[in-house]
Amino acid sequence: MKNHRKYAREYFVPPVQSFNWTRKEHITEAPMWCSVDLRDGNQALIVPMSLEEKLEYFQLLVGIGFKEIEVGFPAASDTEYAFLRALIENDLVPDDVTIQVLTQSRDHIIEKTFEALTGAKKAIVHLYNSTSRAQREQVFRKSREEIIEVAVSGAELVRSCAAQTVGNFQFQYSPESFTGTEMDFALEICNRVLDVWRPSADNKVIINLPATVSMSMPHVYASQIEYMSEHLNDRDDVVLSVHPHNDRGTGVADAELAVLAGAQRVEGTLFGNGERTGNVDVVTLALNLFSHGVDPRLNLENIPVIRAKHERLTNMKVGQRHPYAGELVFTAFSGSHQDAIAKGMKWREEGERPYWSVPYLLIDPKDIGREYEGDIIRINSQSGKGGIGYILEQHYGFQLPAQLREELGYLVKGVSDRLHKELMPREVYGIFAEAFVNLDSPIEFVDCTLIRQDNYQTAVTVRIDGEVKELIATGNGRLDAISNAMSHNLGMSYANLEYTEHALSVGSESQAVSYIAITDETGRKFWGCGIDADIMTSSIKALFSAVNRMSQYAEPFRLNDRGETAVGLERVISGSGVPSTK
Structure with a gap:
């Protein structure tokens, strides 16, 4: 492409190498999860959710098992404010769930945020201001010290308002546009905020390092996270969080490597809904852990129901090839894939198998509410004898001899190819029956x-x-x-x-x-x-x-x-x- 030279690197590597995370093979336990569906995800919708829809979505998130849920930006709109008040006044937040609200580091927004939080049993106040070089130079036209002052004064006001407001509050700070911020400056501004809030073992502070815009390859983000983790003040009393976006299509990889590099908490959304290309997809992250034998500490045992409710409330569609949740993600049309899957399933039926290892299927679809029939093997012109035989056996009980299965395979593929359509199990059976079963002519x-x-x-x-x-x-x-x-x-x-x-x-x-x-x-x-x-x-x-x-x-x-x-x-x-x- 002729304009490629207009682009240059806009991210910053740590001043010292931080690659200890590369020695770790995999994640051994799930991070803390914070859903931001009701704030970041909601503000990315063409038509944001109504109060009633947000209440229903909140209950969905609670049912899945999220213990931290960002419920909105209460100073941004009447609906956001009313939603937060409805949760508090109607006692809709379970005792083991902490709600989170977002506020810019601006006095009147912070004050209105605490007004909306009055009476909250447990709430995280999420303070942010943008720190990247591009934002400082182009948007704010402020120096580093002026940007630090915005963060520090906001942190001081948050501390003051919390002391004067009925409720139980934890503090969180995000240097927005972290990925475009010089690492020494990102560290300095976070430490200056920590100096104001003085975290302790009983009152930890969350430092959230967002990939507001994903700019680098995932290993660079991981090194940035590790550098911050190793140099933050009061590290034992800090919860290090990440909030990856998906601009480069690497949101999941960014989050996974960030956890290897020291992140203890991940903010994301169901199915990756969020601004621009979306947030990190918590469903994919959690089930990636599950596929490695790690309890994700989220209940995703009925993905079809979760997907249907998400689509109805957001008017967003989950892609057919979305990992784990997509309609076709467990489906094989290829003949060789179908044959291997059918034989793998047969192998499991023949004896006790301690671990799942069916070819081409990363996890057992039944573990997340998907069905074998209609999900795994479907028939079109690319299908093979193994898949067609599997369909007839699973749906109708036929155990065709290998040569008959092969001959039928060619017939079925020919029909699908000529009609340019997928064939349903009853159609496959119909072809078999018409061609081979109880023939009485001539x-x-x-x-x-x-x-x-x-x-x-x-x-x-x-x-x-x-x-x-x-x-x-x-x-x-x-x-x-x-x-x-x-x-x-x-x-x-x-x-x-x-x-x-x-x-x-x-x-x-x-x-x-x-x-x-x-x-x-x-x-x-x-x-x-x-x-x-x-x-x-x-x-x-x-x-x-x-x-x-x-x-x-x-x-x-x-x-x-x-x-x-x-x-x-x-x-x-x-x-x-x-x-x-x-």
């Missing part, structure tokens, strides 16, 4: 009798083009006798019967399913499937299905220009043409 099985002497003798009644015929033959087994009756009397030549069967269901309504393959003189193999309450009858129906497919000797799913097929795909898709398995 030869319809009517009845048979079997007598065993030295071998089996049979009389098979069939209907061909409306005419009923009786076919007589013998064989060394019941199915062999029936097969001989067809081949000898109808002039059909085939060999190498391959046979397998299984129960399709259990109980009084149980059905048996049989699969038979026959091979014609050219070596071409034809599969048939039979379903019946009687196992012998299901075998006979499977044989007739195979013979009928051979007699037709045409691709049963050759599509015409209208996207129809020789066996009526439109009826299959609508469900009206799906044969009964009863």
